Amino acid sequence: MTSIGIIGYGAIARYVARMLADGGLPACAVLARAGSEAPAHAALGLDVVTRAQDLAARAELIVDCAGHAGLAAHGPEILGSGRRLVTLSLGALADAGLMAELERAAARGGGTLHLASGAIGALDALAAGRVGGLERVRYTGTKPPKGWAGSPAEEVLDLAALGQATAHFTGTARAAALAYPKNANVAAAVALAGMGFDATEVQLIADPAATQNTHRIEAIGAFGSLDFRVQGNALPDNPKSSALAAMSAVHALRREAGWMRI
Structure with a gap:
């Protein structure tokens, strides 16, 4: 079974963790800022790590639910560790400097960045x-x-x-x-x-x-x-978060972990 890690513990992360568990593909750990271990564990019920390299050591497939700042802070380390990273923070890639940094990290470590479709289709x-x-x-x-x-x-x-x-x-x-x-x-x-x-x-x-x-x-x-x-x-837990965006993250993880993809 593919091991899955989560970055962040907000409304989207909680939805993702719950749906993965309900589908028989539970996440193994969550990455949170140092000092936030208790609320992160309470929100997701998972082991908590505070460094990207520690999450990469435990999870083969990682989903970024922490927004643009989360992708910028942890994306290069995870891709440089050769892991697959699913992100909803596509807007962060408008920063040409970050895009180049992520590309260099992926080339160096062999990781891949998967862009979840978020709140849109087609x-x-x-x-x-x-x-x-x-x-x-x-x-x-x-x-x-x-x-x-x-x-x-x-x-x-x-x-x-x-x-x-x-x-x-x-x-x-x-x-x-x-x-x-x-x-x-x-x-x-x-x-x-x-x-x-x-x-x-x-x-x-x-x-x-x-x-x-x-x-x-x-x-x-x-x-x-x-x-x-x-x-x-919107997600019931957070009116500012799109329900379809959260669902697209779960779909991307299931697709990457499964034997058939669509």
Whole structure:
């Protein structure tokens, strides 16, 4: 059986640990900051380590549930140890320096970085379309105003007084991922599957009538055209975390640990 480790112990990590255990593929350990051993163990019920090299020594397959900072802090060490790392923090890869560091670590140690699809779908079709050539890819992300709290949207809009759907960002996927590190992982996923960070168009919208987060991909290329939309629910434990993103992490782990992949 493949040994699995988890980075972080928040809502997504708790969901992943529970679903893995329910599916007969329990995780063996969790990586947390020194001093956080007790809450990490209480949250996941797993052995706790505080160094990436210790997790890599115990787990063949590791999932990063700790956000951009977790990938930056631990990704190079894990890839350099030859381990497979699944991450939801795709927006962090808009940082060209981090991307290069992760690539060097993987080349040095033989590790591989697996990008979970997160809160969006159709990435397989987008990546396939890239083979024949893509002409345009556009991602539109719409959330209720409270979904943009704590983001640069607050500098552009009065979210509490918003009366209609209003865009607060229009630009490239790279600019979106760097400016909205907690909100633009989907934009990054679309960019990485398709035309890249600098050619992918992004618009982010706050809509007071919205009750869910909506993600839309539009693409045109030699394959034809694609228009895909997801209206996602949040995790019950954390309204800021996408349920589908957590599910995609579990799916990626099961796929990597299994004998058949889809």
